[in-house]
Amino acid sequence: MSIDIAKFRVLPDAKLDLSLWPTRIDPVYASKADYQSILTDQVAELSALQELHYAASRYSILLIFQAMDAAGKDSTIRHVMSGVNPQGCQVFSFKHPSEAELAHDFLWRTTRDLPERGRIGIFNRSYYEEVLIVRVHPEMLRNQYLPGDVLSSGRLWHERYRSIVEFENHLYRNGTRVVKFFLHLSEEEQRKRFIRRIDEPKKKLETQYGRY
Template sequence: MDKSKCLVDVDRYRIEPGTKVDLAKRPTACDVKIDRAKVENELFPKVIGKLQDYQEKLFAQNTYGFILALQAMDAAGKDGTVKHVFGPLNPAGVKVVSFKQPTSLEKDHDFLWRFNVNLPSRGEIGIFNRSQYEDVVTVRIHKLLKGSGMPPEFVNDGVWKQRYGDIAAWEKFLFHNGFPMVKVFLHVSRTEQQRRLAERILRDDKNWKFSMSDLTERLYWDDYQRDYSEAIEATSTKEAPWYVVPADDKWYTRYVVSLITLEALEAINPRFPEPNEETKQNILQMKKLLELAAESDSADLEKLKAHFGKGN
């Protein structure tokens, strides 16, 4: 990716391993000089075109899978980001999973089980709308480990640090098996979240999105900011980096996420697979026959039919 042409260096949002993270000091709105109209009408469509090309190669190669994990506060724009960035791709090669409260079946397994069984296959792009980080943030804030089925001796203050290690090891394991993961935190401001939540109440076409839990969760804003900061800081690695992306301006958020995804696919660098020697010979023979058919009369077409009829 030529960063001079995209006008945004997404590395500015990447959390390097060992970096101290304080979300209060991270931008929530577009923080670069860039023209919105240029992004929406020119730059973003170009990136989507490149993503479509890489997706086709990823699918054809069938060697790597890619996972994008989206985390955010309510109303930060996860669903819209998925729709606008990944909606234009071939749905046959995209797997989107939205994780909600765990079911009784999921609670009967380890906390990473439900994410494991929903991983993409080789050749697919997998989108986690919420992810394994629910289990070190939401679960922690609402003290949901008690009654979760966990053995009591493991429910203690040290469990969160242990889970950070488990998650980082799991993500590294996936990387070493050809399934790199990139994690994106859509960083919305408290003021913008309030505006969007009010919109869900006041606009009829947004009512379906409204939930009372959206309002009650705002009461825990400071707790979420603290725990997300800690989780991101503890688990951003070379193999599975975190990006804290401004989310107040939806057009900018979607552009940056598309660039992050493009950069990750470029790192994989999928290629169309080379045909084996037998297939190459068959293709060469078929090309000659097709050239002959294009230049000759119907008699040659009969030769072509006869040739295929022999099973060659």
């Protein structure tokens, strides 16, 4: 199976309006059985490449997944990475920050979990929450113990964007390749999935569990 990734890729410095991007594509498989067969083959290929990556131990790979709730971050990570040797692949989920995390700068808690050389690290949510959720809900800043001049400068978000860019450039210069995925979901589909969660016992916990 060959997929043209160009229609999914956002180029550096490109202006992005999510409302103009589709939330679904034409199926790339004929049936559920076909999908499972394709996924199995691709996971096997991914596993083999990861073994080479681990043996070389020169680079590390960081996969970042961001999305609205119910977009499928957990299931995507579980289905795609389930066949990869866990010795060379680790998943970290970042939900509501702890008191210790709030006492440090906003990049601290994710920096601790960066992948070593030869490994694949997966972030289910990331430091991008600090310029997404926190910007939408600025009251969260009250718990971050920031200096008054930082809060009143009017440049808080600009400086955080700058910090993220500089941080990722630093990672690149030191051998970490960062690949970012945003799972795009329509509001209508999100509503349907929330309703299904209420009716499915194994999904109900996800609805009840406190989010960031």
